Amino acid sequence: MASIVERPKKDGTATYQVKWRQAGHWQTENFGDRDSADSLKGLVEAHGGNWPHGWVRGEGFVQAERKDGDMPFKVWAERYIDSRTGIDDATRDRYRRELHRHLALIQHTDQYGQVHPATIGTRATRRRGCDARHTPSRSRTATASCTRSSRPPPRPLPRCVR
Numbered sequence: 001m002a003s004i005v006e007r008p009k010k011d012g013t014a015t016y017q018v019k020w021r022q023a024g025h026w027q028t029e030n031f032g033d034r035d036s037a038d039s040l041k042g043l044v045e046a047h048g049g050n051w052p053h054g055w056v057r058g059e060g061f062v063q064a065e066r067k068d069g070d071m072p073f074k075v076w077a078e079r080y081i082d083s084r085t086g087i088d089d090a091t092r093d094r095y096r097r098e099l100h101r102h103l104a105l106i107q108h109t110d111q112y113g114q115v116h117p118a119t120i121g122t123r124a125t126r127r128r129g130c131d132a133r134h135t136p137s138r139s140r141t142a143t144a145s146c147t148r149s150s151r152p153p154p155r156p157l158p159r160c161v162r
Contacts, residue, residue, distance in 0.1 A: 002044040073118040
């Protein structure tokens with residue numbers, strides 16, 4: 001059960017602190033007005049004495065930042081299936097069925113506890129000069145440039161002789 005404590009300041013104004021116990025520890029959040037404190041109190045009680053999903057302490061509900069080039073995984077997978085050549089329509093239909101039954105259900109939970117559909121980072125175009133001897137840089141941005149690999153190519157595995 002959450003409660004609201006009015007905390008007077010030296011300048012005569014007051015802050016409102018929402019307090020509740022979660023897993024044996026006191027949790028608090030401060031507000032400058034009573035209405036916001038009442039709103040969080042109601043949300044905490046509705047969530048069974050837990051922080052509301054997506055609430056960040058000191059900031060409120062935070063929208064997850066979207067990265068350039070991110071595309072919903074389902075859209076990307078459908079485009080990939082459509083771009084495959086050399087397969088018949090029945091195979092393409094099976095791929096789509098498997099996508100919708102299994103892979104389209106994948107979700108991502110961010111650090112704030114909000115659940116989002118899975119996305120895949122894509123690059124719109126390949127940069128000039130990229131070929132088999134180059135590897136994408138380790139950067140996770142959509143505009144990752146190609147860099148020359150510092151590692152030599154892998155050696156072939158020895159053949160088994162019986």
